[in-house]
Amino acid sequence: MNSIFNQLLNVKGTVVETVRVVDSPLRPVPVLEIHVRPRAGMLRCSRCGRRRRGYDRGGGVRRWRHQDFGCWRVELVSGMPRVDCPKCGVVVASVPRAEPGSRFTRGFEAECAWLMTVADRKTVSGFMHVTWRTAGDIARRVADRLRASMPCPFDGLTAIGVDETSYRKGHTYVTVVVDHERHRVIWAHDGYGREVFDLFFRRLTDEQKASIKVVTGDGARWIDSCVAEHCPNAERVLDGFHIVSWMTGALDTVANACGTMPGAAATNGRRNACAASNTPS
Ligand SMILES: [Zn+2]
Structure with a gap:
């Protein structure tokens, strides 16, 4: 047995x-x-x-x-x-079988951390029978363990992307940096702006900074100044998502403006704008 x-x-x-x-x-x-x-x-x-x-x-x-x-x-x-x-x-x-100080085995922690990536808070707590706070501690330990076993995510970077996103209904921002070559998130930090993006570059060695050839992002000036200071040889590229977003917004503005015009001009303008917005880029 x-x-x-x-x-x-x-x-x-x-x-x-x-x-x-x-x-x-x-x-x-x-x-x-x-x-x-x-x-x-x-x-x-x-x-x-x-x-x-x-x-x-x-x-x-x-x-x-x-x-x-x-x-x-x-x-x-x-x-x-x-x-x-x-x-x-x-x-x-x-x-x-377990991390120092943990009351859970590594197998349990790995399962809990995975579930947190695919299920909501109520499901994780109900299925694993742990509080959400405990699940957070578990996720932190699993992340530390994975980080220690993986090669440094900052080695061999050639093309990175940066953007900020918000959570808690837009009240809290987080800046995220991705590795375009390996298709993965390599860094994230609360807040946004020049000071926050600077923190990312401070984690990199001179050699790691020098390997970066392309930095994508929106048109924010704090990205330009940061890249110019830390990676002067890198090319600054506007990312496709924002270009499409701006173009769509511009077309909507034109369409709305045409919609306010009287008579046939308005109809033609709206039709042309709609046709243009449906054309694949
Ligand atoms: Zn010893």
Whole structure:
């Protein structure tokens, strides 16, 4: 039975010792409690990360919420053994299944973070049985983990785009920078304007700035001045979205103006404007 749970958990360096169902009135739902221990010889120092010899079993136990097995809520329970590290001394061993300080396994956190990208707040809280604030902490840890495992998003940039967008009904702005080559967001920060865009360039090394050849964006002057200062060799390009948006707005203005004219001139003007706005660019 334990070997089946070992396969179901699929947590490296962990061995299942016992499994039991805890149905206590103190808990909102029954819990499948899986007691685990680190695999022999797999203990690592929580400070330097090196594999070390075990010192003792430590004191007390800790729990981590894992992904549900069907309708069962799953919790892993384990002691916190200590290791004898020549470099760091006697310290608690690292936990391979979870981030330091987290009450959730990495698998649970990955599922929760993914759900946050495709579902609304109510669905995430209801499906994962976590508060929205807790889900936010989880997303932050997953993002940090992914960032640490990925190559620097600022390396090898050649064409970037910048734009600001608003949320909270237009009361709060955020500036977003994208990598056109890799089709992904590489940076975002609250606010907009020259000071905010400057913060992006301050994250880049001189070599990373020099590799940027094209910067797209709307016609804002703060983009021009920022690009001129940090990437003087980059070409400043107006992006297609804004050009189409401005053209459509201009045609609407013309059409509305024609609509106010009396007689045939107005009709012809409106018809011509509408025909022009329907012509693919
Ligand atoms: Zn160490």
